Amino acid sequence: MKNVRLAAAEILLNVVDEGRSLSDELPRALADIEPDQQAFLQQLVYGSTRYYFALDELIQAMVAKPIKAKERLVHMLLAVGLYQLWHLDVAEHAAINETVEATLAAKRTWAKNLVNASLRRFQRERDALLADLRRTESFPGWLNKRLRQAWPEHYSDICRQSNVQGPMTLRVNAKHLSREAWLAKADAEGIVAQATAHSAVGATLVSPAPVFALPGFEQGDVSVQDEAAQMCARLLNVKDGERVLDACAAPGGKTGHLLESANIDMTALDVDEKRLSRVAENLTRIQQSAKLVAADAAELDSWWDGEPFDAILLDAPCSGTGVIRRHPDIKLLRKSADIKQLSQVQKKLLSQLWQTLKPGGRLLYATCSILPDENSEQIENFLAHHSDVIALEVDLPPDVDTEHGIQWLPQEGGHDGFYYAMLRKQAI
Numbered sequence: 001m002k003n004v005r006l007a008a009a010e011i012l013l014n015v016v017d018e019g020r021s022l023s024d025e026l027p028r029a030l031a032d033i034e035p036d037q038q039a040f041l042q043q044l045v046y047g048s049t050r051y052y053f054a055l056d057e058l059i060q061a062m063v064a065k066p067i068k069a070k071e072r073l074v075h076m077l078l079a080v081g082l083y084q085l086w087h088l089d090v091a092e093h094a095a096i097n098e099t100v101e102a103t104l105a106a107k108r109t110w111a112k113n114l115v116n117a118s119l120r121r122f123q124r125e126r127d128a129l130l131a132d133l134r135r136t137e138s139f140p141g142w143l144n145k146r147l148r149q150a151w152p153e154h155y156s157d158i159c160r161q162s163n164v165q166g167p168m169t170l171r172v173n174a175k176h177l178s179r180e181a182w183l184a185k186a187d188a189e190g191i192v193a194q195a196t197a198h199s200a201v202g203a204t205l206v207s208p209a210p211v212f213a214l215p216g217f218e219q220g221d222v223s224v225q226d227e228a229a230q231m232c233a234r235l236l237n238v239k240d241g242e243r244v245l246d247a248c249a250a251p252g253g254k255t256g257h258l259l260e261s262a263n264i265d266m267t268a269l270d271v272d273e274k275r276l277s278r279v280a281e282n283l284t285r286i287q288q289s290a291k292l293v294a295a296d297a298a299e300l301d302s303w304w305d306g307e308p309f310d311a312i313l314l315d316a317p318c319s320g321t322g323v324i325r326r327h328p329d330i331k332l333l334r335k336s337a338d339i340k341q342l343s344q345v346q347k348k349l350l351s352q353l354w355q356t357l358k359p360g361g362r363l364l365y366a367t368c369s370i371l372p373d374e375n376s377e378q379i380e381n382f383l384a385h386h387s388d389v390i391a392l393e394v395d396l397p398p399d400v401d402t403e404h405g406i407q408w409l410p411q412e413g414g415h416d417g418f419y420y421a422m423l424r425k426q427a428i
C-alpha cells in the first residue's frame, strides 16, 4: 500500500503540471491506499489543490533555490505538508514527521532536510509568512481579475465561499416517494437532513454520508444533486407527453430529474460517448429511460430528425466557476483563453438548438458559471441577433443583479453558483 502523503503529492503534480483532473486522478489512486486512509487522501488532495497558489507562494518564500523541474514531486510534498500545518487539525509533529517519511518513500533522500527544515520554519514563523501572502484565497490572477470586475462588491465573499466545501444535497425521486416520506426514512436511520429552500424535492444532509448509506439510494429513491442544479427541472417545468431535449446531458443529473418530474418523451444528447454511458447507468438506477444520442448538439444534420421539441434544456459546457468549491482543480486547469472559446461554443449551441424548438416552445439556458461572458452577456448577444425570442422572467430570487436571467453565487451551506435564462420562441 502506498504512503498517503506521497500519493497526494503525486496527484497534485499530475493536476498542476500535467493538467489532469482530480476526478480522473483520485479514484485511480484510492485503490493503492489503506481503506482507513482514503478519506484523509481525499482531504489532502482537495485541500492542497484548493490552496495551491498560496502554498506555491509560501514555498517560494521559504526555499532559497527553486526546486529543479525534475524534482517537482518534492515541491508537491512540501505543498502537502504545508497544507496540513496551515489548514488541518493534524498534530503538527505528525504532519512534519510523516511528510518527511513520504519524502523517503518517494526515494528523495536528498530532500529530507529541506522538507523538514521548511515545515519547521513554517511552524515557527507561521504568522509572519501568512501575513506576507498576496494570494491567501489562492485564486489564479486571471480569474481574480474577472471576478473583481464582474462582482466588485461580492468578490471577497465569492472567493471565501469557493474555498468552503459545499454541502451534500439530494434530490428525492418524486415518482417514487415524497420528500417528507424520504426525510422520515432518513431520520429513522439517524441521518439528519433538511428540506431545501427552493427545490420542492431537495434535502441537504447536515453531514455528508456515503451514498450507499442513504435509504433507497440503490432503488433510485434519491440522487446526489446540488439545489442549484435542481432548479433546471423546476424552471423548465415539463408536462406529461411533451417532447423534451436535454442537449448536454452527461452524466445525466438533470436528465434524471426531468424524467422524475413528468412522463415525457426525452432525448438526451452528449458529444462525449463515454460520459453518455454514465447517463445510461444513472437512468437505470432511478428506473427511467430516454433516447440517448452521442453527437455534437450544434451539428443538427448528425442527430436531429426534424421533429421540433416542446422544451429544451441547454446546460452548456462552461468554466465551472460557480462550482469551484466542489472542483478546486478548476482553479488550476482553466485558463483565461478558455472563457472566450467556451463562450463561442455556447453561442453556437444556443443558435443551432433554437432551430429545433417548436414555435411557442421554451429553452432554458443554464451554466454553473459565475462569469457574465458565459451568462448574461451570452443572452444579450442572442437577443440582439434573434427576433423571435421572448426572454421570460425566471421565478427565482437573484443573488446579484444582472441585465438578463438569474445569477446565483455559491452560498455557505446552500446552493452552488449557477445561471438561468428562460427563452420562449414566438408562436407564428
Ligand SMILES: C[S@@+](CC[C@H](N)C(=O)[O-])C[C@H]1O[C@@H](n2cnc3c(N)ncnc32)[C@H](O)[C@@H]1O
Pocket: 229, 247, 248, 249, 250, 251, 252, 253, 254, 255, 269, 270, 271, 272, 275, 295, 296, 297, 298, 315, 316, 317, 318, 349
Ligand atoms: C455542464 S455538463 C452537463 C451536466 C449535465 N447536464 C448534468 O446535469 O449531469 C456539459 C456537458 O456538455 C457536453 N458537451 C460539450 N459540448 C457539447 C456539444 N457540442 N454537444 C453536446 N454536448 C456537449 C459535455 O460533454 C458535458 O457532458
